[in-house]
Amino acid sequence: MEKIFDLDYYDYEIDEKLIAQEPLKERDLSRLMVIHKSDFKIEHRIFKDLICYLKKDDCLVLNNSKVIKARLIGYLNGKEVEIFLTRAISNDEFEGIGKPLKKFKKGSIIEVGEFKILVKEVLKGKRIYFCENYMEVFEKHGQIPLPQYIKRKPTKEDEIFYQTVYAQKEGSVAAPTAGLHFTEKLLEDIKNLGVNVCYITLHVGIGTFKPILEKDIRKHQMDYEYYEIPDETAEIIKSSKRIISVGTTTTRTLEFWNFDENPRKGWTNLFIYPSYKFKVIDALITNFHPPKSTPLLLVSAFIGDFEKVKEAYILAQQMKYRFYSYGDAMFII
Structure with missing residues (x-):
């Protein structure tokens, strides 16, 4: 078995003190690691600097699913x-x-x-x-279903901060966390730049917490999750030159749809791991993910080399980035 299919290959050590336990009150002041895929140049910014890397006619796609008190x-x-x-x-x-x-x-x-x-x-x-x-x-x-690595009980504050500012359609049992960094003002500024901001829905299921148990990652089965891509979003994407996906849930939805190769609404269990060839997205905004997790494998597939991902994660820990759901973000371009 090639090492890229061996689950143990995607392990790394995490300083548990860096696993964010609380949300930032100023969402867009979270840190942003910018990774350039072409030469693996890394820049360190804050999230609202994202706008510096966007340009007119880009397409920014977000998941508007809303977390329920599950x-x-x-x-x-x-x-x-x-x-x-x-x-x-x-x-x-x-x-x-x-x-x-x-x-x-x-x-x-x-x-x-x-x-x-x-x-x-x-x-x-x-x-x-x-x-x-x-x-x-x-x-x-009910209570907001915080991930198990957040070692406290949920509070009323989590009902605000474990939810994106653009959440609309109830159905998720976990937040699409890459979107937690956006504020209404930042989204407005991005639109004013001439960027097309559009939305899909994927209701994140309990499978997002399910560990990979197979040593050969190719044998892992994702749970089915319901998705919708509005006609307006589909047409904007088709006419755009650069598609920027916000989060792994948005990415899996767009890649499954693949320009109408599959229906614009339905159920998907697409599992993206290294060796996958991306067909829709050109850039990815995401958080820092747990070892051996399905989101980490997707990020590794997009960058194309887990060793590079690991280098970035080691650097992030050295620089005290905050990890996981309430943590900081990465922009891969």
Whole structure:
């Protein structure tokens, strides 16, 4: 097996003190590492300097999916339990993961405030729940589902900052984090430059937290996630010379669509890893990702050499960049 397909190749050491635990209050003052693919020149800026690298008629594509309060704390037989919503089935039924899972038996009742949720079916590793208008329960009592490497409970502040300023369509259980750095003013300034700013939707699923378990990365299966590309966005992209993708979720959506090779709405489980040939995007804005993760493999595929990615990550740690969801950003051009 070639080393580029060996999961262990994509490991690196991370100083856990650099894993951002809190959001920056001034979103666009996060740091920005600019990497030039042609010669691997690296520049260190702040995020609002992004505008210095954009030009008239560029196309900036963002994911406007909105994070839902997918984590719910309730009581089963008087003991605290957790439900994590993973998929809507109907207005009254949903699929989710329960913790501790073995306590969630068919017929169990979970009490959440004034609401009662029934475990309707027991499946391998997950459960089907019944509750009339259950989204009302999640909206009233749910919590923003922060990643497990953020070692604290979510707060009201996370309902603002673990959400992009342009989020519109509810459905994600994790934020498209590359977009967290944008402010409304920065987006307005970018539009005033003559850049075409447009949106797709990909609802980020629980699979975003799923580790790769196969040593041969080619055997890994991504979960299916729902996406939509509006006709207006598709036509703007088709007529643009440079497509700048904001985040790995946007990238996977655009690359799957591939100029109408696939439908403009539907489900995708496209897994992008080294050896993949990009067909749509020309530049990528992204955060710094965990070792051996699917977003890291996508970034490695786009740069074309994980050794270069690793060099950038080592440099980022030396310069005290902040890592992961609430961390700093990288612009690869």
